[in-house]
Amino acid sequence: MRTLFDTRRRELAAWLAAEDPRWKTAVADVPRELFLGEAVYRAGDGPDGTVWEPVRRDGMTAEQWSRLAYEDATWVTQIGGVLAEDAGGGLSGDPTSSSTLPGLVVRMLEAAGIGDGDRVLEIGTGTGYSTALLCHRLGDGKVTSIEYDPAVARRARSALTAAGCAPTLVVGDGLAGYEPNAEYDRLIATCSVRYVPAAWMWEVRDGGTITAPLAGWMGGTALAHITLAGDGTACGRFPADDIGFMFARPHGRPPLSSYLIGLGDERDSLIDPRLLDDSLGVFVAQLGAPSAQKLGLGDEIILLDVATGSQATTRPCAGGWTVRQHGPLRLWDSVEDAVLAWQKAGSPDWSGFGLTVTQEGQRVWLGSPSGPSWNLPA
Ligand SMILES: C[S@@+](CC[C@H](N)C(=O)[O-])C[C@H]1O[C@@H](n2cnc3c(N)ncnc32)[C@H](O)[C@@H]1O
Known part of the structure; x- marks a missing residue:
């Protein structure tokens, strides 16, 4: 029955x-x-x-x-x-x-x-x-x-x-x-992984595939689907939309210590910081600063890089936005470069990008494997 x-x-x-x-x-x-x-x-x-x-x-x-x-x-x-x-009542925390x-x-x-x-x-x-x-x-x-x-x-x-x-x-x-x-x-x-782990490349046969959500600490995501060539490399284009999964445990965001924001030298921003509230925009921005974490919203974005203490903070101003940058990594310069390259290419969705993995490194590219590209933190 x-x-x-x-x-x-x-x-x-x-x-x-x-x-x-x-x-x-x-x-x-x-x-x-x-x-x-x-x-x-x-x-x-x-x-x-x-x-x-x-x-x-x-x-x-x-x-x-x-x-x-x-x-x-x-x-x-x-x-x-x-x-x-096993829970006795309501809990806060991450899934x-x-x-x-x-x-x-x-x-x-x-x-x-x-x-x-x-x-x-x-x-x-x-x-x-x-x-x-x-x-x-x-x-x-x-x-x-x-x-x-x-x-x-x-x-x-x-x-x-x-x-x-x-x-x-x-x-x-x-x-x-x-x-x-x-x-x-x-x-x-x-x-989700921040990059394709090396062991996966060794254990999948030539011609086989790896399908994994790629995620970064700013919150941008994409679905990687790469095919292994016979020479130890793998390549593939992303599908047209993103998907979100929780981080693989060793790849999650490191805890932030206390920080003082708004440090550094100020200039006009070349891009609208509100772009980083959008799932496609933040995916592109993250390509430029893959180890930065994003706090703040809208006009007032804060990027923090735990390893180097670098930071970028944006503010609205008459006619646009300013950005202050501090530390050895010019986080906003790199984010702007990625966003401007993407806008120049007509602002394609995720299917305009793909991933190539080699023994030397892992690069997300725009347009084709020989187009503009950004290193993953592999
Ligand atoms: C979204 S859940 C999986 C959903 C599952 N496939 C299902 O259909 O129910 C993600 C799982 O990945 C596990 N996980 C996280 N990091 C991992 C890792 N490095 N290796 C293996 N599993 C991991 C988590 O413990 C969690 O159980």
Whole structure:
């Protein structure tokens, strides 16, 4: 007999905009409720920002829980290392694990071009939901998934077992890859990296692909999809829009110490600082200053580089904006260079850019691999 959960699951699968019907079948068959476990977090407003309230399955009716499980929504399952089922009350902090919205999981799987017979390495098992979709499509023997956090990995293992899946599950830093099951045809990451880790380049076969969200400390993101050539390099153009995933743990923003802003020499800004509030604009700006963090909004942007103490602060003034810069890196000069090159090229979306990885370095380019380019902090 079909349950409420089966009905909702089929509704979600029918609704998803997947090009490949086999991913829809996987969504229709894999019980997402198993991967949400006993509780998830819901974001609420607190006096000092977001408060994450645990929502427990045993506090809801089956109808309510089935709606939650099959909403095309991301459900955060861990905040600052505390799993939702272990939380005694609301918490503040950053999400450290989640079940990504199924629509985005399927989009990633399709962007990765995963086909029957592929051996796949997934970085960021999380709840195990995307791992289960991979097992459904490819078979357990083709899937290896790495999770950094031991408690998250334990939880994923039991959910996958309950769903009848037995992939290779590894607890560790996915940025180091997993050599015993290499070579892989496809590598897919569901956590963001600042650059492509070297181990991934060694473990994916020639002609194979790496699909990973690229993110930086200003908040700009892009989806990298690169194909490995036979000479140790890889290259690929970004898709037309961006996507956001939490940082791979070793790649997250370093803490800022206390700082005094507004230092340095002042001049007119050549660009509108409000551009950095836009997801495409900040992606371009970040190319110029990849180790800076962004604070402030609108006309009053603050860029801080933790390693060198360099800073840039913008202010509105009659007829435009001024910028003050201080420290060994001229952060705003570099941001302006990137933004002006992009504007000169007609301000294309993400598909105007691509990534080339070589043993010497990693460069995001504009237009073509021989066009203007910027180093990633690899
Ligand atoms: C957005 S969640 C993954 C969602 C998951 N694929 C799903 O469908 O439920 C990102 C996960 O990546 C994990 N992670 C972060 N850094 C990692 C790393 N260096 N290696 C492996 N996993 C990592 C986090 O602990 C988190 O569980």
